[in-house]
Each structure stands twice: as structure tokens, then as C-alpha cells.
Amino acid sequence: MLPIRKVTLRELRLPLVEAFAISTGTQAARRILLVEVTDAEGASGWAECVAPEHPNYLPETIDIAWLSLQEWLVPHLLSSGVAAPAPASRLLASVVRGHRMAKAALEMALWELEARQQGVSLSRLLGGTRAQVETGISIGIQSDPETLARKAQRHHAEGYRRIKLKIKPGADVRYVAAVREALGDEAPLSVDANASYRRNDVEALRALDRFGLAMLEQPLGWDDRRQHAALQAELRTPICLDESIRCLEHAQEAIELQSARIVNIKPGRVGGFGAAQAIHDLCQRHGVAVWCGGMLESGIGRAHNVALASLPNFVHPGDISPSRRYWERDIVNPEWTMANGVVDVPVHEPGMGVRVDLDRVDDLSVRQQVLDATAPRSRS
Ligand SMILES: [Mg+2]
Structure with missing residues (x-):
């Protein structure tokens, strides 16, 4: 270079x-x-x-x-x-x-x-193999279960392939129950606690098992892998780690301890694409599925996430909403759009594929x- x-x-x-x-x-x-x-x-x-x-x-x-x-x-x-x-x-x-x-x-x-x-796309330079990536949506904590259920229904109807609900103690079981009821048993649903529970909250977390969630993301401490392993042994729902995995060594430890069955890879959190690729490959060798989370990115960060999510072991839909989900007007052209729950990977454009x-x-x-x-x- x-x-x-x-x-x-x-x-x-x-x-x-x-x-x-x-x-x-x-x-x-x-x-x-x-x-x-x-x-x-x-x-x-x-x-x-x-x-x-x-x-x-x-x-x-x-x-x-x-x-x-x-x-x-x-x-x-x-x-x-x-x-x-x-x-x-x-x-x-x-x-x-x-x-x-x-x-x-x-x-x-x-x-x-x-x-x-x-003169190649960022996706292909990273080792991406997909031309489209499935898209999920993350819904923030709402004032009450009914409001959340209405929002989830609207986004489900928009075609999102997975609905993720942010939860915290006191805004969990009733909220998830309302959404499950509104969407039916088949809709892919997950929750993300952003480290807001403690090890002795296991009863509240076990109560989530009956909703058939695709995953329970980061229930315990943001720097913990050991207690997550103990919790995972007590839950049917797969635990996904986000905040706790900030480098390859954390992923190795989580795999050894069986802290999680799924890892959310955000390239920004782990130090870049090189570390994201290494964690992706490690998880793939150990049968741990990965997916790409979001950090309320503009169209530039979104482009990087789309490229990364085109790698083969990104098997769960990513939090890769179209631009309009977050912004009146994005800072890239063309803006990111979604059709039928998928985003096209700009594999024929050099670089990230948007201007x-x-x-x-x-x-x-x-x-x-x-x-x-x-x-x-x-x-x-
Ligand atoms: Mg998260």
C-alpha cells in the first residue's frame, strides 16, 4: 500500500x-x-x-x-x-x-x-461470501409492554428477520410475553440486557426460557465470562456475549468456559476487522455462531458492518437496519435500504460501496x- x-x-x-x-x-x-x-x-x-x-x-x-x-x-x-x-x-x-x-x-x-x-469490495477483501445479509432490528426499552408489542409488530411486518428487545430488571418478562403473544410462536425473537442482571437474578432469567428466544444477550457483567458460564448451564436459552468479548483472548476464554453459545461481533468493540475475522474463525471452528450487532452507526459504520456480516459464520441476522430506521437523511449515497428483510452487500463496488x-x-x-x-x- x-x-x-x-x-x-x-x-x-x-x-x-x-x-x-x-x-x-x-x-x-x-x-x-x-x-x-x-x-x-x-x-x-x-x-x-x-x-x-x-x-x-x-x-x-x-x-x-x-x-x-x-x-x-x-x-x-x-x-x-x-x-x-x-x-x-x-x-x-x-x-x-x-x-x-x-x-x-x-x-x-x-x-x-x-x-x-x-479495486475490490471491502466485503470480498475481508473474505465475505454473501451477496445479501439478513437484517434484524433492535428495539429500545419502552414505557410499557403494550407499546413495545405494537412496535415489534410494526417492525415484524416491515420484514425484519429477527426482533431484538432491550430489557432490564423490571422491564423483562411481561414485556417479552406481550411481544411473543403479538408476534406468535414462530417469529425469531431475542433479548439484550446490556449487563443489567446479577448472578442471583437467575429466576427472572430462567422465566425467559419459556419464550423460545433465539438468544439472551449479555445478561451479566460487562467484563464477565465466568459467571455467564455458570448461568448458561442453568438456562435453555442460548447466551450471547457482546460487551464481554473485546478481543480474541476473551472469545477463547468464553469458548473454554462455555460462557455462551453465540457471540455478537462488533468490529469497533474488538479493535477492528483483523480481530473480528480472528474471532469469527475461532468461533466457526468451535461451532459457535456469530452475528453482527449495531452501535447506532451512520451509513459509514453500517457499510463496514454489512461487509463483515457477509462472512460465512455470520448465521444470525445482524442489527443492520436501513438508514431510515435511525436518520432523516444519512451521510452516504446511496442510503442503506432493506427489502424483504435483507440488505444487499455492494460486492461490485470498490471499497465500502457507498459514497x-x-x-x-x-x-x-x-x-x-x-x-x-x-x-x-x-x-x-
Ligand atoms: Mg448488545
């Missing part, structure tokens, strides 16, 4: 079409950090950092990620002359511990650039910083 000449960081504010509530908080707008890497000939690769505003998913936040990129990750990358994603990832891992969402954004932008340079709407990105940007190889910390 050609050397990287500059890296541009931008922060955007995109209002959500509807506020999204999970067990740890509610979001009405999304602060989005975009990373653009530009090579010596002026070609660009784009990615989106999934770090949220508050540390209520994992410790990392958008402000911490910005600082990490600006102060350490981008200067190290630019001064090294490394441009290919795998060596870049090794370099960043050797000089900065943690900060996986920030590292992922930079690494994934390099992948996108490499795909463009090679960044630069005018809209400029309009929405609230801060921007250009870091270049000669003066890594110069401000624009």
Missing part, C-alpha cells in the same frame, strides 16, 4: 429519528467520530468510531477516542510509514493498550482504503482535525 499522507478526524452530530433506550441510558442524538485516511496519491478510506458519548456501554467514549487518535494512534501510524491494516494493527497494539474503538476506526479506514486501491456525502458531512461537522505525516499534530 502507498504511505498514508494524512488522517482527518471529524465529529458530527446526527439527531436520531427516535430516542433509543437501553438498560444503562437513553440517546436522542448521536455524536459520530469519522476517520478519513488519505494516501500519497490522494485516495481516501473512511471509517466510523463506534464509541458513544457516555461510558455506559464500555469505558471508552467518543472524547476519549478522539484524544487517543489525535495524541497517540495517528502520530504513531504516520511516523511509522505503515499503511497496511494488519501491520498497522500490530504496531498500534504494541504502543497503546486498550482504546480498541479508536484503534478499530483507524484500522478499518485502512481496510477501506486498501479495498479501493485494489460519503462530503457536503452533508461538512454541514454536520462540529470539529475537525487534520493530522499529517510532516506535522502530525497540526490543527486545521
